[in-house]
Amino acid sequence: MNYSADDISFDSLGAGDKDFLIFWAHGWGHNKKAFSQVAESLQGVADSILIDLPGFGDSPKPESVWGVDEYASSICSFVDERSKGKKAIWVGHSFGGSVGVGLAGSFPETLDGLVLVASAGLRTERPLAQRVKVWIRVRTFKLLKRIFNLLGRDTDSLYAKFGSPDYKQSGEMRQILVRTLNQDLSAAAQKISCPTVIIYGEKDTATPPAVGQRYSTLIDNSEFVVLDTLDHYTLLSTGRHQVAKRIKQLIEGL
Amino acid sequence: MKRIAVFFGGISPEHDVSVISGMQVMDALDPSSYDVIPVYIATSGQWYTDPTLRQRETYLPSAEQFANMRKVSLDLSRAGKPRLLTTEKKLFGSQEASIEFDVAVLVFHGLIGEDGNIQGVFETANVPYTGMRTKASAITMDKVATKRIIDEAGVPILDYRVIPRPRRGLIVTPEELQAQIGDFDFPCCVKPNHLGSSIGVARVENVEELSEVLPEIFAFDDTALLEPFVENLVEMNVAVKRSGGDVVTSAIERPKFSDELLDFKDKYMSGSGGKTGQKGGAKTPGQSSEGMLSLTRELNPELGDKDQLIRDMAAKVFEQLDGSGAPRLDFISNGETGEIWFNELNPIPGSFGFFLWEAAAKPVLFAELLDELIAEAIELHAGRQLPKDPTPEAARLFNKR
Numbered sequence: 001m002n003y004s005a006d007d008i009s010f011d012s013l014g015a016g017d018k019d020f021l022i023f024w025a026h027g028w029g030h031n032k033k034a035f036s037q038v039a040e041s042l043q044g045v046a047d048s049i050l051i052d053l054p055g056f057g058d059s060p061k062p063e064s065v066w067g068v069d070e071y072a073s074s075i076c077s078f079v080d081e082r083s084k085g086k087k088a089i090w091v092g093h094s095f096g097g098s099v100g101v102g103l104a105g106s107f108p109e110t111l112d113g114l115v116l117v118a119s120a121g122l123r124t125e126r127p128l129a130q131r132v133k134v135w136i137r138v139r140t141f142k143l144l145k146r147i148f149n150l151l152g153r154d155t156d157s158l159y160a161k162f163g164s165p166d167y168k169q170s171g172e173m174r175q176i177l178v179r180t181l182n183q184d185l186s187a188a189a190q191k192i193s194c195p196t197v198i199i200y201g202e203k204d205t206a207t208p209p210a211v212g213q214r215y216s217t218l219i220d221n222s223e224f225v226v227l228d229t230l231d232h233y234t235l236l237s238t239g240r241h242q243v244a245k246r247i248k249q250l251i252e253g254l
Numbered sequence: 255m256k257r258i259a260v261f262f263g264g265i266s267p268e269h270d271v272s273v274i275s276g277m278q279v280m281d282a283l284d285p286s287s288y289d290v291i292p293v294y295i296a297t298s299g300q301w302y303t304d305p306t307l308r309q310r311e312t313y314l315p316s317a318e319q320f321a322n323m324r325k326v327s328l329d330l331s332r333a334g335k336p337r338l339l340t341t342e343k344k345l346f347g348s349q350e351a352s353i354e355f356d357v358a359v360l361v362f363h364g365l366i367g368e369d370g371n372i373q374g375v376f377e378t379a380n381v382p383y384t385g386m387r388t389k390a391s392a393i394t395m396d397k398v399a400t401k402r403i404i405d406e407a408g409v410p411i412l413d414y415r416v417i418p419r420p421r422r423g424l425i426v427t428p429e430e431l432q433a434q435i436g437d438f439d440f441p442c443c444v445k446p447n448h449l450g451s452s453i454g455v456a457r458v459e460n461v462e463e464l465s466e467v468l469p470e471i472f473a474f475d476d477t478a479l480l481e482p483f484v485e486n487l488v489e490m491n492v493a494v495k496r497s498g499g500d501v502v503t504s505a506i507e508r509p510k511f512s513d514e515l516l517d518f519k520d521k522y523m524s525g526s527g528g529k530t531g532q533k534g535g536a537k538t539p540g541q542s543s544e545g546m547l548s549l550t551r552e553l554n555p556e557l558g559d560k561d562q563l564i565r566d567m568a569a570k571v572f573e574q575l576d577g578s579g580a581p582r583l584d585f586i587s588n589g590e591t592g593e594i595w596f597n598e599l600n601p602i603p604g605s606f607g608f609f610l611w612e613a614a615a616k617p618v619l620f621a622e623l624l625d626e627l628i629a630e631a632i633e634l635h636a637g638r639q640l641p642k643d644p645t646p647e648a649a650r651l652f653n654k655r
Contacts, residue, residue, distance in 0.1 A: 044505075044617030228285040241282040245621040 005078035009058035013039050014047035020251050021086040023079055024050045025096030027118075028166045028177065031057030034093060034236060041244040045251055046089070049082060051075070053096060055173050065175045068121065068183050072102030079103070079110050087254055089113040091247060093236060094120050094207060098185060101215075104196070105188030113250050114196040117243060118207045118232050121185035122214050137162060189218035196222040197250045199243055201230035223250075257355040258288045258628065259338065261362065261372070263295040267453055267474065268363035271604055273313055276361040278605050280308050282620040283359075288628075291355055293326060293338065295367075301326045303338065303353065326353065328379050336381040357631050358383040359624070361602065364449060368602050369395035382635035384627040385579030386601040393575060394599040397447050397479050400575075407574040409567050409596045412586075413438075415480040416447070417468065424469035428461045431468075435461075441483040444468070446475035457483055486589035489597075490557075490564055493607040494572040495580040495623075496630065501569045504580075505613035508555045553613045560587075564594065571596055578634060579627060582607045 011032050022042065026034035032050035039048040052059040054066070054074060062070065079088055090111050092100035097119020104114045141162040148155045159167070166177060196219045200212035209226045216224035225246055230239040260283070262276025263269055273294070280290050292307035302323040306312045312319055326338040335354045342351040358381050362368050370392030376383040386394065393399045401411050415435045420426055426434075444464060445455040454471040458464045464480070471478045493504035557564070568583045582603035587594045606627075608620035618626070 041612050041619060042617075044613050044615075225286065230285075238281040241620045242284060244619050245284065248617075248619055248622075 003054060003060075003062055003074045005074075005081060007060055008054065008075070008078050009052040011036075011050040012048065013050065014043055016047050018045070018047045019086060020046035020089060020254070021083045022046045022048045022089045022091055022247070023083075024048060025053055025075075025090065025092040025099055026051075026056065027094030027096055027120075029056070030093070033057075035091065038091075038236065038240045038244050038247070041240065042247060045248050047086075051078075051096075053099065055176065061172060062176065065179055067176075067179050068098050068102040068185060068188075069106065071099045071180075072106050075099060076103060076107045076110055083110075087112040087251075089115065089247070089251065089254075091115040091117065092119060093117045094232065095180065097121065098180060098183070101185045101188050101192065104194055105185070105191040108191065108193050111194050113254055114192065114194055115243075115247055115250060116196065116198045116212070116215060118200055118204050118235055119198070119211070119215065120181070120207050121183065122189075122211050123184055124208060124210045124214070186214075186218055189215055192219045193221065195250060195253060197246050198222055198224045199235065199246055200224075200226050201232060201235045201239065202226050202228045203231040204235075206232040256288050256357060256628070257291060258283060258357050258359055259291040259293050259336075259353075259355040260359045261293045261295065261367075263297070264362045264365070264367040264372075265295070265297055265299055266362065266364040266367055267449060268365075269297050270313075272361060272363045272367070275363065275602075275605050277308060277310065278608075278620075279359060279361050279624065282608070283624055284621050287625070291338075291353060295362075296320065301328075301338075303340070328375065328381070330375070330379045332378075332380040336379065356382070357628050359628065359631075360385050361606075363602060363604065365395070369448070377638075380635075380639075382631040384631045386581060387576065387578060387634070390575045390577060391601050394581070394601050395448055397445070397598055398477065400599060403574060404571055404596055407570050409570055409574075410594065412481045412484070412595045412597075417444075417478040417480060419472040419476045419478075424472040426465060426468055428465045431461050431465055435480060438480060439482060443481045443483045444471065445479050445481075446471045447477035447479050448475050484586055484588050484595075486591075488587045488589040490555075490585045490587060490594075491582050491610070492564060492568045492585075493580050493582045493603065493610045494568050494577065495626070496578065497626070501572055501577075502616070503565045503568055503614070504607065504610035504618075505554045505615075506557065506561065506564060507610060508552045510550055510552065553609070560592070560594065567594070567596060571599065575599070578630060580606060580611070580623060582610070 022039065024035035024039055026032065032052045035050055039050060042048070054071065055061040088111050090100040090103060097116040098121035100114050100116060101119065101121050104111045141158060144158055145155055148158060167174065198212045198215050200207065200209040202209060212224055212226070216222050227235065227239055227242050235243060260276055260280050262272045264272055266272065280292060283290050291303060294302045294307045296302065302320060303326050304323045306319070324340050326340045329337045329339050329352065336356065336358070337352040337354045340351050340353060341348040358376055360367070360372060360383055362372060366372060368391060370388045373383065373386070373388040373391050377388055393403060398414070398416055401414060405411055415438050417426065417431070417434055441457055441459050442464065443455065444458055444467060446453065454474060456467045458467060468478055489509050490506055491509070492506045494501060564585055567585065571583055572581070579601065582600045584597045584600065585594055586597045606623060608623055611618040611623050
């Protein structure tokens, strides 16, 4: 894996005089700006490093098809280097949460606290109607793809029609998206020992609260919060004050 | 779960700013502790409640959305829990209904709403409400009254003259003005006595210019205030609240300020206007473009021994006024001479000044600030309750009720 900690692009916030350092990791397709307002709110509590995960923002793309493990190990030395003498907290949204689970599970010494905001990484049982819908969609897509291939036609239009927004926009990162989406992080979650706060939005359909519920049963030292009226994205905008409050409470307990 | 009614909007020049602050407050109230009831007071004076009042789109110019909204009023009868009165549509006609709540969070800026009028309504209705009480709100909305009281506490204020609106019309001639202000030195700064947000504030070089700008002030306010123009002006703002038995202060902010005074739009919309002058203290940081905050203000500036001096002065003013809530106090200074004066107190600062508390020595997040203000509202309310029969024995003219 030819990815060094120096390749990772990030923004720092704060004078560096706090005892706590928060690493903020965005979701799929976002970049280091995603958490900037929440980080700004917590400037009196902790210093911050807002990361562009490899392949996003200004951080170069990984050269191979990474999974969550590769993301975690590439970021581990980056976190270790910068958090010397400080307590390190990882706050990850969606995909950034998955990376946090990988990091805290595989490298228990690296983090002192973990916050999962609408984190991905666990497959959830969808309601029957939705399962049927997805099954039909997937079968239709596969059938059409075979027909298109037989006819020698380009399948891009099919991907555009049937893929999720993340999938459609992922371009060269598509294989990484597929690989990470298909990973189940249960085993990594069970190995997490640091205090963890798990925050989900009640209206989130991308990573519904059921995912958080499962994380909370897998992670021993965890607290699970469901915030009414918020969804996958509004957790970071209108919900930012609630997220900041939970992060501060976690830090005060460390 | 407490039911929190958030009141905002209002008949005020700062109506729109209040809507933004109101939405921010509703977002910052912790949903695991509170149920939020939005109560919007339109510029027409009509009160509404509806879940969509939490969304920005609701306020885009088109009155249609309000046509089907539930109209409410406050029950002033003091009978039982605080409640809003409304009507419910039934199959045949409509029926009276009520919406109970525990605490009113007041998010008004300027005039009715911030000047004690609304506070008095909630006192009358015996409803716990956040912020300054009626008397303190009424005093601080009047810059001249505030000056008189603060002067008594020994906190430095700028010298001033008061110019009342003429009985008829808006024009005061230079000759009349000269008689009123005597030998007051120019250049001066003239401002409306009651309005905030720099509305109508102007620098004037002589009595003729003063006469020219006054009608604009008198269109909105019945009194104008004249102060010496402070050279090398540096502004410093700090918020104050009680915490336990102590008075605590927030971070100090120094709005970045260009060489001339600015009008309202520059103050609030400097992100979009592209004008050169930018003055901070903007009321809506959450709505500003990225990085706007640091562009318009400096938090915790290096002030040496002035830092403690400002904090002490702020706490003194707050105590002198019997303060509650988390008002923001604005100080002005001559950057060259180092003199500092108390300028004004804003009982309900935009966005509740949450960014000042986030950056305080002991940081308080917006959600936590609201928790504290609500707890204080309940405490102050409990402290003001009268006995069940408020007529003392000696004052009774009828048999015991």
